[in-house]
Amino acid sequence: SDTVERHEFGAEVGRLLDLVVHALYSDREIFLRELVANAADAMDRRRFEALTDQASALPPDAKVRIVPDKAARTLTLSDAGIGMTKAELAQNLGTIARSGTRAFSQALGDAKNAADIKPEDKPSLIGQFGVGFYSAFMVADRVTVTSRRAGSEEAWTWASEGQGSYTLEPATRAEPGTDIVLHLKADADEYLESYRLDHVVRKWADHITVPIAITGEDGKEENANQGTALWRKAKSEVTPEQYTAFYRHVGMNFDEPWATLHWRAEGALEFSALLFVPGMKPFQAVEGERASKVRLHVRRMFITDEAELLPSWLRFVQGVVDTEDLPLNVSREMLQATPVLTKIRRAVTGRVLTELTNRAKDAEGYRPFWENFGPVLKEGIYEDHERRAEIAPLLRFHSSAVDGWTSLPDYVSRMKDGQEAIYYLVADDADALKRSPQLEGFRARGVEVLLLSDHVDAFWPEALARFDDKPLRSVTQGAVDLSKFAGEAPDGAESPATVEALVTALKAALGPDVSDVRATDRLVESAVVLSASGHGPDLQMQRLLRRAGR
Ligand code: ADP
Secondary structure (H helix, E strand, O other), X not given: OOXXXXXXXXXHHHHHHHHXXXXXXXXXXXXXXXXXXXXXXXXXXXXXXXXXXXXXXXXXXXXXXXXXXXXXXXXXXXXXXXXXXXXXXXXXXXXXXXXXXXXXXXXXXXXXXXXXXXXXXXXXXXXXXXXXXXXXXXXXXXXXXXXXXXXXXXXXXXXXXXXXXEEEEEEOOOXXXXXXXXXXXXXXXXXXXXXXXXXXXXXXXOOOOOOEEEEOOOOOEEEOOOOOOHHHOOHHHOOHHXXXXXXXXXXXXXXXXXXXXXXEEOOOXXXXXXXXXXXXXXXXXXXXXXXXXXXXXXXXXXXXXXOOOOOHHHOOOEEEEEEOOOOOOOOHHHHHHOHHHHHHHHHHHHHHHXXXXXXXXOHHHHHHHHHXXXXXXXXXXXXXXXXXXXXXXXXXXXXXXXOOOEOHHHHHHHOOOOOOOEEEEEOOOHHHHHHOHHHHHHHHOOOOEEEEOOXXXXXXXXXXXXXXOEEEEXXXXXXXXXXXXXXXXXXXXXXXXXXXXXXXXXXXHHHHHOOOXXXXXXXXXXXXXXXXXXXXXXXXXXXXXXXXXX
């Protein structure tokens, strides 16, 4: 009919569809996990919107319904979620605008087709990204999505065979929400069997708190998930497998958590928390999103993942905090103002730091954590005045004196007699650090220098200023007096008069480009070295400021 609009998929969608459908074929049951997760998210979003907009209120029996139809060879997933407008259908299902999917397609990189993907890469690809809606095409050769946005009267049907284009046409739907109809492929019969569907939902979606019902042979609905809030259980009732399954669910992870923190606070403040530090750096690196995404629940009910329950320098922590101390209909404004969240934040931050402090005692065990998230933790030094002293001993560094990682307390324990400051050098990369002439004099005298090459290293040492009462000093800053440390004397030293004459000549030649020229004992091999003045920003900071056009 002439109300049907045909659209081409965004450029990357076709390739992605091909990769998802073929590369992940052997794990194709995960399509159900993806679609159920979307449906549950849509219901959570509607519940949250209803707090400020009555039109969005969720019906009391709201469920995700999974209905197989053997005669029609279709599998239908219906939810009472937020729904999608026509524009959202086109945007969400027709383009790769979302970072997750784009990252997925980047991770596949040069793979022109599915055969290029190494089998050992597949599980982690699935785990890290969640391939999302398009996984429906693993089992269906035609998918229709009929959706009505909460608060709107209009409904639209999106339909595609997953072959380069999709159609949009007006539809009707009695209530807000979404129906996804999968026209199953000839070899996907198993997904018409309710016991099979039940098995997959239990395996992948048991911890989803929205009820999920599967319609059986007899036409009756059976609840498939327990919907238990794992974090509310006693630690002794939760198996390691359940923790891992939940961890993978909340953070779209595939690995094992590096740390699992599960506790219940009672007394003045009541909340349960189940938090994880990932074992791997998530692909959507911590650089992109700055705010903590730890989920806030009130009496089991999901409220928002935007409450910033942890400071941004702990944004790698994933999980759930569930409190009794807020009303269920807490509004956004209230979330910003309430002292309850301030107190929870403080308690949760302290608990995470305690865990890190304990785990840091085991150098080998701590290393993967540090290598994944160390640069993020360093941000805490300049962002969180209050926690600075707790964070500083958790930091790890390379240094001119030792292989592997070292810490500030270890550095201090190795300081030479008479050494007053903790010396450090910042550069763009580790190689530049090793070659730097700035280090020569220190090396020759056996004075240890911390070698810093993370992006944030230009900022935090100055914020920390001191550790264990010893000032932190950049070796590029001002005239460090190394004369008190015995070392190799430079060969064939020139007479003071010759040196003086050279300094005068250099000053004249360089004119206003430099503020001073000085003889130094910091060099052994090299003839000259740039130095920052004693008080201004150190050299790396000056470089950054120049790049920023300041
Ligand atoms: P992801 O869920 O990782 O964002 P998907 O490809 O699964 O990726 O879905 C893309 C987007 O489509 C979702 O972010 C969501 O906005 C929307 N969407 C998918 N399924 C539903 C649904 N059942 N109800 C409402 N919106 C949905």
